[in-house]
Amino acid sequence: MEIILAKQAGFCFGVKRATQMAFEAADMGGQTFTLGPIIHSPQVVQKLEDMGVKVLNDLGELDTGTIIIRSHGVTSGELEEAVRKELEIVDATCPFVKKAQEHVQSLSCAGYDVVVVGDADHPEVQGIVSYAMGKVYVVGSGDEAAKLPRMSKIGVVAQTTQSFENLEDVVRQCLRRGSELRVFHTICDATAVRQDAAKDLAKQVDCVIVIGGFNSGNTKRLAEVCSEIQVRTHHIETADQLLPEWLEGVARVGVTAGASTPKWIIDEVIEMIEQIDKDKNG
Amino acid sequence: MEIILAKQAGFCFGVKRATQMAFEAADMGGQTFTLGPIIHSPQVVQKLEDMGVKVLNDLGELDTGTIIIRSHGVTSGELEEAVRKELEIVDATCPFVKKAQEHVQSLSCAGYDVVVVGDADHPEVQGIVSYAMGKVYVVGSGDEAAKLPRMSKIGVVAQTTQSFENLEDVVRQCLRRGSELRVFHTICDATAVRQDAAKDLAKQVDCVIVIGGFNSGNTKRLAEVCSEIQVRTHHIETADQLLPEWLEGVARVGVTAGASTPKWIIDEVIEMIEQIDKDKNG
Missing domain, CATH: 3.40.1010.20 (4-hydroxy-3-methylbut-2-enyl diphosphate reductase, catalytic domain)
Known part of the structure; x- marks a missing residue:
């Protein structure tokens, strides 16, 4: 079985930058928090939590520590509150x-x-x-x-x-x-570029795997766009959600991923597809 | 024969203002000029000429006197030249x-x-x-x-x-x-309003008379708009251009006029139509 990765897939500029900033802040140690999820990837959020970075829903309870502002940004009121409380601010808002x-x-x-x-x-x-x-x-x-x-x-x-x-x-x-x-004109072309690449991909394959957070708007849209062309389209967050039966009778499988999907998850999915293919033929 | 005048026809705000300013300046006497035709109505231009107002094509030859700036405005270079020459400026540019x-x-x-x-x-x-x-x-x-x-x-x-x-x-x-x-959004609705009124008119009548300068863009467009609805559409500048045969077999005639057509010409045309009708029946 041939596996084709979409020409543009995964992290966009702003998400990559925010994730790097968050992991660097986590590495520094200390009391570190993000205001809302740093990006719409539960797996990245979990990895940061494993490093001690907690997700807050509001700043009410916080008086000290480092606050990482997520890629989507926060309200001016929240930013003001963080400044007033003299918190250490890591502003990972997408530029x-x-x-x-x-x-x-x-x-x-x-x-x-x-x-x-x-x-x-x-x-x-x-x-x-x-x-x-x-x-x-x-x-x-x-x-x-x-x-x-x-x-x-x-x-x-x-x-x-x-x-x-x-x-x-x-x-x-x-x-x-x-x-x-x-x-x-504040539209970033990362979304359109990923959608165009996904359409091209969907036309070439018998099955499409779209990887990304179920809470990620752009990933959901990628899945919609692909399923309009290829009905055998499946949206997953992680490799373990991949079902072997999806690949039955498939000669070419396409893989794409939303702008908040990290490379490691894409790699895991590709490895899993290879494993399923090997098991089938072995 | 019934004569119907379009709901909106003739002088728009800017043309009316420019014409008034020009006639007032002409009344003041002295050496008075316009830079290009004051409006796109050869009859208004002629009336002003009869009062001693000459049309200039450029300011080169002029060193003294009053210069009236036409409703369409002039270039910044021309305005500067008039100021430098210390001419009396009557700025009739449409606001x-x-x-x-x-x-x-x-x-x-x-x-x-x-x-x-x-x-x-x-x-x-x-x-x-x-x-x-x-x-x-x-x-x-x-x-x-x-x-x-x-x-x-x-x-x-x-x-x-x-x-x-x-x-x-x-x-x-x-x-x-x-x-x-x-x-x-610098579009003035006078043009659209006259076109809409002309369309309404054209649908109700057997013949349309469009009055206005042959050099007037908006009058030409009015004639086009009407002729798409009523093939018996005629564009004239003055009453004496009206041909009696146009009105043969016509029960209702529509009259409209461009934004640079003075009321007195519209009135003359209407009188002429009434005269033709009277001659026919008398």
Whole structure:
């Protein structure tokens, strides 16, 4: 059986950077915490926990120690609290997310009403939105943007993992709603690049294995994109979730992984596929 | 025969203002000139000439007197020359065009490459473009915008008479070409309002008379829009161009006029139609 890895798969720039920063902080020892999971990979979070890094849901209980800010960023209020408490801060916010936060802040300061294109429930969006000092709206689509009120100056910023087409639809609607429109193209192409590579992969194989956190939005989307092309698509978090029957009658299997999936898990999955193949033929 | 006048027809706000300013300046006497035709109506230009207001093509020959700046505006270089020569300036530039010029200047100052959506040959666009201090591009459509180079910060401004859909198409393309996009919605709805009213009119009548300068872009467009609905559409500048045979067998005739057509010409045309009808029945 041939195993094909997607041309682009696994850690994106921001996740790789955040993970490295977290492991370096863990190595330093001391009381170390992350505010929410550092990335959407339960396995990475577990590995850090094994090194003594605890996940906090809020800073209420914490008065001393090191706080690692996750790749998706936190709200301006949480950051302020950490500064006020004089905690040691390791800011692992993805630099692209940081830019989006800064744009919202400067747009707000300059008197723009801000429209954030994204998923209102996502921690990245909640962080970005918190930097607005005036009016701010979160819209998930052009249809939602069509319901926005009439404004004067409108600033638009996107969650970094949004699709370009969605930003385009929202911009189109906003153009009708104000006399000035200022758009910051804050979309990172890591998501689109992984989706395109996954589509290419799905066309070449009889079965696709998508690896990544079940809580990872971009991994779930990768699985959706692949299953539209190849029905034999399976989303797993770890190698032990792989079922041998998925590979029955398969000549070529494709492997891809979300932006928060570490290389070691991809390697383990590939080894497991090789093992299943060996067992079958041996 | 019933005569129906379009709900919105004739002088828009900027043209009305410019014409009033020009006639007031003419009334003051003295050496008075306009730089290019004050508006795209040869009859208004002629009336002003009869009052002693001459049309100049450039300021080269002029050293003294009053210069009236036409509704479409002039280039920043021409304005500077008039100031340097200490001419008396009557600035009849449409306030909406002025806004577009100011936006181009401030965008340029702030480091944006500027994209002007419009007709490169139109004096309004030539005026607007002249206010750019850095790179500036004129595009007539989304297709043309698709050929623009990659930029960093892009500022978009539209000729005031452009269609909203055209601006939308250009914005869509520009969004792919830079990391920041700033759009000023400089379109005046006078054009769209007249076109919509003309369409409504064309559906109700057996013949449409469109009145306005043969050099007026918006009048030509009105005639196009009407002729798509009613083939018996005729574009005239003055009442004496009306041919009685156009009205043969017509029960209802529609009348509309471009944004630079004065009321007195519309009235003359209506009187002429009434006369033709009377002659026919009498």
